[in-house]
Structure formats: C-alpha cells, structure tokens
Amino acid sequence: MSNKKQKKGPGKIFDSFSTAVTKITGKPISFIIAFVVIIVWAISGPFFHFSDTWQLVINTGTTIITFLMVFVIQQSQNKDTIAVHLKLNELIAATKGASNRLIDVEDLTPTELDTLKKFYVTLSKLAEKENDISCTHTIEEAEDLHHEKIQTTRPKGNKK
Numbered sequence: 001m002s003n004k005k006q007k008k009g010p011g012k013i014f015d016s017f018s019t020a021v022t023k024i025t026g027k028p029i030s031f032i033i034a035f036v037v038i039i040v041w042a043i044s045g046p047f048f049h050f051s052d053t054w055q056l057v058i059n060t061g062t063t064i065i066t067f068l069m070v071f072v073i074q075q076s077q078n079k080d081t082i083a084v085h086l087k088l089n090e091l092i093a094a095t096k097g098a099s100n101r102l103i104d105v106e107d108l109t110p111t112e113l114d115t116l117k118k119f120y121v122t123l124s125k126l127a128e129k130e131n132d133i134s135c136t137h138t139i140e141e142a143e144d145l146h147h148e149k150i151q152t153t154r155p156k157g158n159k160k
Helices: 010-025 028-044 052-094 110-129 139-153
Strands: none
Touching: 010 052, 028 052
16 A cells, blocks of 8 residues: 555554564574573573572563563554454455455454354354355345244234
C-alpha cells in the first residue's frame, strides 16, 4: 500500500521498535548470543565464588529482559492477529456461499463461540455422511431448513 497513512507519536515508535526487536530476537544468532552469555556467566562462577551477587546478576538481567519482552512480543502478536483476522475476513467476504456472519467472529462471547463450534461440529458430522467431498452446508442453509421445519410443525393459527 503506497498511500499508507502514517501514525505519529509513541504508538508508531513502539510499533516500529517492537517489530524490529521481534525480528532480531527471532533469529538463531540471538539465541546463540543468549546461550553464550549464560555459558560465560556459568564459567565466571568460580571466580566470584558462586556468590549471591553472581547469582543476582543473571536473575535480575533475565527477569528484566523477560518482563520487557512480554510487552514487545504482545504488541507484535496483536498486530499479527489483526492482520490475520482481516485477511480471513476478506476471504469470507469474497467467497460465494460463505457465511458473512463469521466476519469479526473473534468479538463473540465464549458462549456464542461455543454455540458456533457446536454448529460446525454438526456440519462436520453431516459432511462425513456425504459421499460427495464437494458437498457443503452454510449457516444460511441450516437456517432455511430450520425455518422450513418450524413452518411445517407449527400449528396453522400460531404465527411468529
């Protein structure tokens, strides 16, 4: 996208920083460097008589790094999750026969998600019974069948 609107302020700076940090720390060289630091620390133990200060150095250092990395990784994860949701929403919106109700499904409550999951488990079981692998069912087809069933089972004088 060549005409991206640039964010300004601390949010943009943190986003750029977290993207860079996660790319760097996700490389094998970062692991190797961290491993070497631990080895050097372990080897230095006898020189410091395995003192409390010697142990405190590694404990404090790793705790601080871990604490800060949680926020950096979460920022990158949030951004990636939103991007994946948008891509999936585009596929749903562009696919004929797909249920548009699944767009923004991540905003449903746990109870609603459980209900939706049960629906798809049921569809999966129905699909297993079909000999045609291309046979598919949508939420709308299921609703149509449900409404047909209601119309045929409801007494004639009772309209809702």
